[in-house]
Amino acid sequence: MPFDCMPVNATPGYEMLPYETTYILESVERLLLKPRHWTKAVMESGPWWNRRYCLVGALVHVTRRQRCIQSFPEVRNHLNIVANRYGFPTIEALNDHQDTTHNMVMSVLREAIQQAEVVRVR
Secondary structure (H helix, E strand, O other): OOOOOOOOOOOOOOOOOHHHHHHHHHHHHHHOOOHHHEOOOOOEEOOHHHOEEOHHHHHHHHHHHOOOHHHHHHHHHHHHHHHHHOOOOOHHHHHHOOOOOHHHHHHHHHHHHHHHHHHHHO
8 A cells, every 4th residue: 555654753643733734734735836747647757857746646655755654644534625625536537637727736736825824724
């Protein structure tokens, strides 16, 4: 499974701090900022110097690179909540829908970041 590479120092029952969610989402946003770095139907593709990611693929890449794969479910939940507002059950369904555009994916990311920041302020 692609999501079972939890770092050795991950603590069972780990509770992610809200700023981590924001930081991860902002990192995903930066990774997908240019339309040529976003794709549909595959988690990642292309050579290492010109990699393309779907929304979930970008999230996996960022959480692995930052060694916080245990944060994946929480961050994905923030994205799924926003995807639901757009009428999709999951971020995968939103990302891969034929009418989804890069701008729509970026809007979902920005809304999820705003939602995480509201939680952080509380």
